[in-house]
Amino acid sequence: xxxxxxxxxxxxxxxxxxxxxxxxxxxxxxxxxxxxxxxxxxxxxxxxxxxxxxxxxxxxxxxxxxxxxxxxxxxxxxxxxxxxxxxxxxxxxxxxxxxxxxxxxxxxxxxxxxxxxxxxxxxxxxxxxxxxxxxxxxxxxxxxxxxxxxxxxxxxxxxxxxxxxxxxxxxxxxxxxxxxxxxxxxxxxxxxxxxxxxxxxxxxxxxxxxxxxxxxxxxxxxxxxxxxxxxxxxxxxxxxxxxxxxxxxxxxxxxxxxxxxxxxxxxxxxxxxxxxxxxxxxxxxxxxxxx
Numbered sequence: 001x002x003x004x005x006x007x008x009x010x011x012x013x014x015x016x017x018x019x020x021x022x023x024x025x026x027x028x029x030x031x032x033x034x035x036x037x038x039x040x041x042x043x044x045x046x047x048x049x050x051x052x053x054x055x056x057x058x059x060x061x062x063x064x065x066x067x068x069x070x071x072x073x074x075x076x077x078x079x080x081x082x083x084x085x086x087x088x089x090x091x092x093x094x095x096x097x098x099x100x101x102x103x104x105x106x107x108x109x110x111x112x113x114x115x116x117x118x119x120x121x122x123x124x125x126x127x128x129x130x131x132x133x134x135x136x137x138x139x140x141x142x143x144x145x146x147x148x149x150x151x152x153x154x155x156x157x158x159x160x161x162x163x164x165x166x167x168x169x170x171x172x173x174x175x176x177x178x179x180x181x182x183x184x185x186x187x188x189x190x191x192x193x194x195x196x197x198x199x200x201x202x203x204x205x206x207x208x209x210x211x212x213x214x215x216x217x218x219x220x221x222x223x224x225x226x227x228x229x230x231x232x233x234x235x236x237x238x239x240x241x242x243x244x245x246x247x248x249x250x251x252x253x254x255x256x257x258x259x260x261x262x263x264x265x266x267x268x269x270x271x272x273x274x275x276x277x278x279x280x281x282x283x284x285x286x287x288x289x290x291x
Contacts, residue, residue, distance in 0.1 A: 002033065002034055002070070003031045003032060003033055003067070003070075004032060004033065004034040004068065004069055004165060004166055004198045005030070005031070005032040005055060005066075005067070005068060005087075005166060005198070005200075006030065006031045006032075006066070006067040007028050007030045007031075007054070007064065007065070007066045007067075008029060008064055008065045008066075008067075009027050009028070009029060009063065009064035009065075010025055010028040010051075010054065010061050010063075010064040010065070010066060011023070011025055011026055011027055011028075011061060011062050011063040011064050012024045012025040012047075012050055012059060012061055012062050013062045016062050023222055024047045024050040024222055025047045025050055025051060025222045026221070026222040026223050027223065028047075028051065028064070028222075028223070028224060030217070030224065030227065032166075032198060032200065032215075034165075034196075034198055035196045035197075035198055036198055036199075036214055037189070037198075037199045037201070037212060037213050037214045037215070038198075038199070038200050038201070038213060038214070038215045038216070038217055039202075039208075039209035039212070039213030039215070039216045039217070040200060040201065040203075040216075040219065041203065041204070041206065041209055041216060041217070041218055041219075042219035042220055042225070042243075042245070043220065043243060043244045043245060046219040046220055046221060047219050047221075047222040048170075048202050049170055051219065052089065052168045052170060052200060052202060053089070054066050055087045055089070055166065055168055055200070056068075056083050056084050056086070056087035056089050057073055057074070057080040057084065058089070060074060060077075061074070068165075068166070069086065069165060085110075085162050085164060086164055086165050087164055087166040087168060088159035088160070088162055088164035088166065088167050089159070089168045090155065090156055090159050090167070090169045090170065090172055091170055092170045092171040092172075093174060093175065094152060094155030094156065094172070095148065095151035095152050095154070095155050097155060098143040098144070098151060100143065101142060102140055102141065102143070103129075103138050103139050103140070103142075103143050103146070103154050104125060104139040104140060106154055106155075107125045107128055107129060107154060107157045107161050108121050108122075108124075108125045108161065109158060110158055110161055110162040111124045111125065111161050111162055114162060121161075124161040124162075125139075125157075125161055127160075127161075128157040128158070128160040128161035129157050131157065131160055131187065131190070131191050132153040132156055132157045132160070132184075132187050133153060133187055134153055134157060138150070148175070148176065149176055149177075149180035149183065149184070152172070152173075152176065152184060153184065153187070156169075156172065156184070156187075156188070160191065164197065165197065165198060166199075166200065167188075167191070167192075167199045167200070168199075168200045168202075169188065169199070169200070169201050169202065171202060171203055171204065172184055172185070172188065173185055173205075173208065181208075185211075185212055188201070188212070189212050201213060206245070206246050206248045206251075207249070210234060210248045210251075210269040210270050211270055213230050214230060215227070215228065215229055215230065216228065216229075216230050216233040216234075218233060218240070218243070220243050225243060226239075230269060231269065234247065234268075234269035235265075237251050237252075238255070247269075248269050248270065250268060250269070250270065250273075250274045251268055251269050253274075254268040254274065263281075264277065264281070265277055
């Protein structure tokens with residue numbers, strides 16, 4: 001695999017050169033491989049949203065470089081627009097960005113701006129709508145007539161229709177009920193598996209990150225605190241708690257068991273994984289008893 005996103009000493013200062021300037025990112029060195037699903041977590045104000053807006057050039061580094069697919073995106077500032085198509089960014093509450101008369105037109109907005117033919121635009125719109133579970137009869141309706149969860153799916157479909165190499169999502173399930181949350185995130189994971197598109201997911205939900213991400217980036221005060229596989233990051237649950245982060249409930253249970261002297265692993269982060277470890281322990285215990 002090769003890096004689709006790479007940053008070198010990325011630094012960003014809000015109000016640089018002015019009184020009260022704030023350092024949001026401080027020397028970020030990061031590499032995300034093609035096809036990975038990376039979760040981004042960290043306490044409020046740690047720089048998560050600032051970081052991801054650098055990936056498609058919405059923010060320009062104060063210092064350092066950012067490479068997309070091997071190219072320094074700010075080497076030619078006049079060409080920055082092309083990276084907005086390569087890296088699709090879904091903001092928090094994206095339904096507030098809907099504006100067209102119909103769902104179909106809203107999803108088609110991005111592909112049309114790419115200069116594609118009408119046939120290609122239509123194909124992409126229908127495929128993106130299917131990916132997020134929008135029924136064909138929805139396409140001619142006004143997006144403002146839809147439920148909150150449906151609006152969210154329309155907004156995400158508009159990004160998918162541009163077929164970006166990287167899909168970046170900032171709290172895509174924020175404000176949804178549990179059913180809507182599960183639907184949105186499972187559809188994103190399905191899209192990731194079927195297209196091998198790189199996905200970067202920012203979330204405050206440790207359960208969501210544990211369930212869907214392959215690797216986890218932990219930010220603290222604008223710096224990289226951890227960046228590793230999901231298993232290895234959540235195996236450092238005590239450190240995550242010290243950073244002011246929560247951990248999945250199942251992880252808390254296993255940590256408490258360890259504190260009580262029970263010999264259980266420290267890297268349990270999903271219910272499925274917990275079940276597997278418990279069954280292994282039971283099987284080992286039975287085997288030892290038979291000996």
